[in-house]
Amino acid sequence: MPVQRLTTAALSGGVFQNLLLLETVTALLEARGFTVLTHSRVPCNDGGISLGQAVIAAARDATRR
Helix, strand or coil, X not given: CCCCCCCEEECCCHXXXXXXXXXXXXXXXXXXXXXXXXXXXXXXXXXXXXXXXXXXXHHHHHXXX
């Protein structure tokens, strides 16, 4: 079985509200050739989870009509 190398890392969760940590980890990963994905429109903390829950609830409600 061939070995697959990961090339993308998604940084998420409330810990990445810490700008120093986010910038440091991003720089380290990019230096090793990773593409780094971060939040830009939705908060990386519980606000993002709440938004996701609201979207699912709205979709379920729409299918019941």
